[in-house]
Amino acid sequence: MTATGPPPAKQSRPKALLFDIGGVCVVSPFQAILDYERAHGIPVGWVNAAIAAAAPAGAWQRVERGEVPLDDAFFAAFAEDLAAPEEVPGEKARL
Template sequence: METYKAIIFDIGGVCVGSPLEGISQYERKHNLPLNFINVSMYAGENGSFQRLERGEIKVHEFLKIFSEEMSNPKNKELYLEYLLLRGDKTISNETSIFPATIKIEGKELFQKMIAETTKLNPIIFKAIKNLKASNKFKIVALTNNFQISNEDSQILEFIGDVPLELKNLFDEYIESSIIGMR
């Protein structure tokens, strides 16, 4: 019988709340169609969000271009393509699903996303503590994240951070922004 030596946990959406919930809240508040922001954000590997998570740009640089990218009119086309790929044939007129103008405030959206990731999942937190206490496994975290530079220290006030009590439970904490890959 094989024995497990390590257990790997994802952070966002498992150990802490999901940034997807913050995105969903923003979409509802601004009357955007469901998944519009996700489709816009993940359209390619070189968007500002992906570059932030790989450690290629700093938060203050990211915030400058995130709003522009998310508000790009081409995102409507990407979203309609997404709906067609999903087999949604109910779209007859694109203007019926979009607000007249789409202006996404990147800082507000980012704040909502990150606010969700500062909420510990108490069930998973307890499970990690119990696994750690058993001394049977190496406990590893894997996360897509970003680094806060000295220039970005003010930003911590509005985004928070993964609770230190959670980080300290892991034997290894693998961060996308440190290793340069998502």
């Protein structure tokens, strides 16, 4: 038996794929951050506040945008973001 009609159209490849990984494809990182803070005696909320305070040019934001690789330089810059309590709202008063 032969097919009738025009040949099937060639399917084009997608130009991009978007993923919302945190909390969708894997467990949200917020619980892991909270667990880490508690296990290491870090004030609850410190890590997330430091990440937010460093925005939009912080190490975390740059790695999320794919501007820098997840390497030793990233971790050094991220450590600087985390070590800047004056940048974290409400933390300067607690020191």
